Amino acid sequence: MPKALDLTGLKIGCLKVVKRLPKRTDSMGHEWLCYCECGNQYITTTSHLNRKCGVKSCGCYVKELARKQSKKNIENATEETYLIASKKIKETMKKNNELVENTRLSSISSKKLRSDNKSGHRGVAFKDGKWVARISISGKEHYLGSFDQKEEAIVAREKGEELYFKPLIDKYKNKQN
Ligand SMILES: [Zn+2]
Incomplete structure (x- = not known):
């Protein structure tokens, strides 16, 4: 097993690594206490911090991304979207x-x-x-x-x-x- 990397002090995505936590017997690798930009404390593993995917955060980044996306969807809902919706409602009412x-x-x-x-x-x-x-x-x-x-x-x-x-x-x- 390779010597554990010291990640202390590193800034990875939104996370700032504060310290390595004592190794638990049931954990696969080392765990790290991080502070997230949003203010949350977050504990994660070396492999998660090293994995090159997405932006590391306590979870807030993905949530924020989803929020922005849904806001964008609403903003992108053009007049046409509403017209189509209102036409559908009218058609149903006409049918009835x-x-x-x-x-x-x-x-x-x-x-x-x-x-x-x-x-x-x-x-x-x-x-x-x-x-x-x-x-x-x-x-x-x-x-x-x-x-x-x-x-x-x-x-x-x-x-x-x-x-x-x-x-x-x-x-x-x-x-x-
Ligand atoms: Zn966060």
Whole structure:
């Protein structure tokens, strides 16, 4: 067996070799206490330190590399990647008759309020001293009128739902899987 190399003080990759540890009977070679650039203490063997592969570290280097890689993947995710993903979602919804004529059936059938809604009624908002009723369908917004009374705006909105939403719901609802 060759005389053990003294690695004390060497800087190998991210590791600085501090000292040789007493040989344990069950260990193959000598073990070394190292300090890693990240601040961790790390114990490793002569053969690991001598092996010419990768950058030696306590493990943080590989982790950091993976983190950088995944960050890069996210950064490299182009608009195209997102478009493909969103197209897939739309196709699935279309297949289920959830997305019809560019409108989500569940969204027009539901009475759920948007988080920014202050009037407590969908499509009704107080603006410049008036209650304004609007309705959006197939990506287009329709103005339903401005009123002094909130109730009037609510009625206008309900009429709008009858006019714009109901035909679409009736047309497709029973075709849903
Ligand atoms: Zn480290």
